Amino acid sequence: MGLKVRWGIIGLGNIARNFVKDLALVNEAQIYAVASRDMVKAQAFSKEYQVPNAFGSYKELFECKEVDVVYIATPHTLHSELTIMAMDHGKHVLCEKPMGVNRVEVQKMIAAAQRNKVFLMEALWSRFNPTIKRVKELVDTGEIGSLAYLHADFAFYALDRDFEGRVLNPKLAGGSLLDIGIYPVFLSYLLLGKPDQILSTSNFHANGAEVQTSMIFKYPKAQAILYSGFTSRSEMKAEISGEKGTIYIPGRWHEAQGYTIGKNNENEEIKLPTTGRGYYYEINEVHTCLSQGKLESALWSHQNSLDLITILDTVRKQNGIVFPFEG
Numbered sequence: 001m002g003l004k005v006r007w008g009i010i011g012l013g014n015i016a017r018n019f020v021k022d023l024a025l026v027n028e029a030q031i032y033a034v035a036s037r038d039m040v041k042a043q044a045f046s047k048e049y050q051v052p053n054a055f056g057s058y059k060e061l062f063e064c065k066e067v068d069v070v071y072i073a074t075p076h077t078l079h080s081e082l083t084i085m086a087m088d089h090g091k092h093v094l095c096e097k098p099m100g101v102n103r104v105e106v107q108k109m110i111a112a113a114q115r116n117k118v119f120l121m122e123a124l125w126s127r128f129n130p131t132i133k134r135v136k137e138l139v140d141t142g143e144i145g146s147l148a149y150l151h152a153d154f155a156f157y158a159l160d161r162d163f164e165g166r167v168l169n170p171k172l173a174g175g176s177l178l179d180i181g182i183y184p185v186f187l188s189y190l191l192l193g194k195p196d197q198i199l200s201t202s203n204f205h206a207n208g209a210e211v212q213t214s215m216i217f218k219y220p221k222a223q224a225i226l227y228s229g230f231t232s233r234s235e236m237k238a239e240i241s242g243e244k245g246t247i248y249i250p251g252r253w254h255e256a257q258g259y260t261i262g263k264n265n266e267n268e269e270i271k272l273p274t275t276g277r278g279y280y281y282e283i284n285e286v287h288t289c290l291s292q293g294k295l296e297s298a299l300w301s302h303q304n305s306l307d308l309i310t311i312l313d314t315v316r317k318q319n320g321i322v323f324p325f326e327g
């Protein structure tokens with residue numbers, strides 16, 4: 001690898017557009033190539049974001065020798081197959097969340113990373129958000145005492161969207177849980193670990209897409225109340241409270257710009273604005289790991305991705321959230 005880490009992006013949709021803007025803010029990053037299923041789209045994207053190389057197929061980007069790391073930004077259903085394909089071509093991979101649609105897929109991805117001795121990380125960007133990192137430190141050092149209660153949600157109205165698009169189409173693993181419910185589940189897992197018991201319930205749209213899921217995670221001395229939905233919006237605030245205090249993360253907590261800590265009847269507001277939208281931090285984590293020869297991140301490890309998808313699998317099983325391709 002040269003002085004710059006040369007990135008390739010595949011799947012030129014919404015998130016690819018946001019990601020590439022943050023990539024431009026990272027000094028050591030070079031956006032080297034983009035690939036779409038459609039060459040005209042790839043060329044338009046490369047022109048707009050000054051990317052030197054555009055490909056009309058994902059395979060060509062995997063075969064491009066100069067690309068060091070591939071960012072997979074396709075619908076969930078293609079994450080596993082394309083990540084493995086990229087790694088089999090010797091590429092390091094940052095793969096959008098959820099890493100795979102179920103535990104079996106994630107296991108295969110991790111095995112492929114190990115086989116090829118390449119870096120693999122799920123793009124769980126909130127893990128690297130400065131506020132979330134700080135909150136994790138505060139909780140781990142006992143600043144608010146032993147945690148007793150956590151509330152986090154993620155909801156917006158999406159039923160006016162195209163039912164063939166990835167958000168609402170079960171054939172593309174659409175539904176609120178894997179798309180946005182993953183964030184509240186992540187926060188509970190990050191701060192409280194794996195729950196002892198999960199209680200959950202889902203509602204479905206007529207096309208079979210899961211559009212609302214409520215979850216209670218039970219821990220020995222704590223309970224987390226979590227929610228995701230496409231049927232209405234929520235404020236998307238998070239509240240994390242322990243015996244000595246409470247941390248409030250204002251809405252949209254998953255891309256937080258600060259938090260408030262309440263202790264002894266006093267509230268202190270801390271501002272932690274992100275550089276760019278916040279993808280900047282996960283990109284830097286990839287670079288740090290690569291420069292140290294690490295094949296996974298200690299902050300969001302392969303085991304963390306496996307644990308997260310295992311929890312999501314459990315919620316899906318409890319509510320019959322099955323995708324057509326899973327049979």
Ligand SMILES: NC(=O)c1ccc[n+]([C@@H]2O[C@H](COP(=O)([O-])OP(=O)(O)OC[C@H]3O[C@@H](n4cnc5c(N)ncnc54)[C@H](OP(=O)(O)O)[C@@H]3O)[C@@H](O)[C@H]2O)c1
Nearest residue numbers: 011012013014015016036037073074075076096097098166
């Ligand atoms: N971290 C975050 O903040 C965040 C936010 C949004 C989404 N995401 C994740 O990023 C992934 C992509 O989400 P998105 O909102 O960017 O989706 P999107 O706008 O639909 O874009 C997905 C892209 O994937 C490619 N693709 C390949 N096969 C496809 C197929 N069968 N149907 C549709 N598109 C296909 C297309 O690119 P080409 O036409 O160029 O091949 C498409 O533009 C999802 O897994 C999602 O969970 C993450």
